[in-house]
Amino acid sequence: MRKTGVVTDPLFIKHDPGPYHPESPERLKEIYSMLDTSGLNDLLTKVKPRTASSSEICLVHSEDYYKFVESSDGTSLSLDPDTSTSPDSFQAAMLAAGGAIELVDMVVGGELDNGFALIRPPGHHAERAQARGFCLFNNIAICAQHATEELGVKRVMIVDWDLHHGNGTMHSFWDRSDVLYASTHQYPYYPGTGALQDIGGKGAEGYTISIPLDTGMGDKEYASIFSSILLPVASAFEPELLLVSAGFDTLSSDPLGGMRMSPEGYGVLMAQMLQMASAASGKVVVCLEGGYDVRRQALAVEQVLRVMLDDLKPDTTSEDPGAAQSIISAVQKQQSSFWNFDS
Numbered sequence: 001m002r003k004t005g006v007v008t009d010p011l012f013i014k015h016d017p018g019p020y021h022p023e024s025p026e027r028l029k030e031i032y033s034m035l036d037t038s039g040l041n042d043l044l045t046k047v048k049p050r051t052a053s054s055s056e057i058c059l060v061h062s063e064d065y066y067k068f069v070e071s072s073d074g075t076s077l078s079l080d081p082d083t084s085t086s087p088d089s090f091q092a093a094m095l096a097a098g099g100a101i102e103l104v105d106m107v108v109g110g111e112l113d114n115g116f117a118l119i120r121p122p123g124h125h126a127e128r129a130q131a132r133g134f135c136l137f138n139n140i141a142i143c144a145q146h147a148t149e150e151l152g153v154k155r156v157m158i159v160d161w162d163l164h165h166g167n168g169t170m171h172s173f174w175d176r177s178d179v180l181y182a183s184t185h186q187y188p189y190y191p192g193t194g195a196l197q198d199i200g201g202k203g204a205e206g207y208t209i210s211i212p213l214d215t216g217m218g219d220k221e222y223a224s225i226f227s228s229i230l231l232p233v234a235s236a237f238e239p240e241l242l243l244v245s246a247g248f249d250t251l252s253s254d255p256l257g258g259m260r261m262s263p264e265g266y267g268v269l270m271a272q273m274l275q276m277a278s279a280a281s282g283k284v285v286v287c288l289e290g291g292y293d294v295r296r297q298a299l300a301v302e303q304v305l306r307v308m309l310d311d312l313k314p315d316t317t318s319e320d321p322g323a324a325q326s327i328i329s330a331v332q333k334q335q336s337s338f339w340n341f342d343s
C-alpha cells in the first residue's frame with residue numbers, strides 16, 4: 001500500500017453558486033459519503049487543509065483580482081456569467097488553494113507518496129485577473145508555481161484530463177519550460193482555447209501540449225492518447241512532480257460533455273500518471289476540477305484513489321487507439337520537433 005493523502009473539509013460544500021448550477025455542493029457530498037461507504041477512509045491519510053495566504057494566491061493571480069474576489073466574502077456576487085459566489089465561497093476558495101498547497105508540501109517533502117485534493121470551487125479556467133467557468137482561483141497553477149518558486153522543484157508536469165481545456169493554467173505557464181502543461185479536451189467547445197497549434201510561447205515551444213478531441217472518445221481512446229503522447233513526453237521531460245487537473249466530465253453520462261469514459265477508465269489513466277511520475281518516485285498530486293454526474297463521478301474518484309493507494313492495479317497495456325488514431329498522429333506531428341515519439 002502507498003501512503004495517499006486526501007484533503008476534505010465541510011467548508012468546500014458551503015460554496016454554493018446557486019440553484020440548478022451544475023457545479024453543485026452535491027458533487028463533494030457524494031464523494032465524501034463514498035469515502036465512508038467504500039471503506040477508503042480507513043486506507044487514506046486525511047489532510048486538514050489550511051487557508052492559503054494572499055501572497056500564495058498572488059503567485060498566479062494579480063493583487064487587484066485577489067482583492068476583487070475577497071470583496072465577495074460574506075456576500076453573493078456574480079464574478080462572470082458562469083461563476084457566482086455565496087457568502088462562504090471566498091473562504092472555501094482560500095481553503096481549497098491552501099489545501100492543495102499542503103498536499104504538494106507533503107508529497108514533495110516525502111510525508112505522503114501522493115495525494116488527492118477533494119476540493120471546490122475548481123480552478124483550471126481561472127485566469128490571472130479573471131474568474132471563469134465556475135473557477136475562482138487556479139488551484140493547480142498555484143500548486144505548480146508554489147512547487148517551482150518556493151520548494152525548488154525543477155520540473156513540474158501538469159496533465160489536465162477534464163473535459164474542458166484549462167485556459168487559465170495554459171496561460172499561466174505559456175512561456176515556461178519548467179512547467180509542462182498537457183491537456184485533453186473536447187474541441188471546439190468551452191472555453192475555446194487549446195487548438196492543436198497551441199504549443200507554448202517563444203522559447204517554450206513543446207512545453208504546452210494541446211490535444212483537442214472530437215466527441216465520443218472513451219476509455220481505450222484516452223488510454224491510448226496517454227500512452228502514445230504523454231508517456232514518451234514524460235519519460236523525456238522527467239518531471240520531479242506530476243500534477244493532475246482531474247475532471248470527471250468526460251464520463252459517458254455527464255450532462256455537459258460528449259465523451260464516453262467509464263468510472264473504471266479513470267483508474268487506468270491514474271495508473272498511467274503513476275508511470276509518468278516514475279522518475280519522481282510517483283510524486284503525484286491530483287486536484288478535483290469538473291464533473292457533473294454526481295453519482296458516477298464518486299465511483300470514478302474511488303477508482304482513482306484505489307490506484308493511488310496501490311489497492312487496484314488496472315491493466316494499462318491495451319494499445320487500441322480506436323477513434324483517437326488521427327488526433328494521436330496529428331499531435332505527434334505537431335510536437336515532433338520537440339519530442340520523440342518513436343518507440
Ligand SMILES: [Zn+2]
Nearest residue numbers: 162163164290
Ligand atoms: Zn470541465
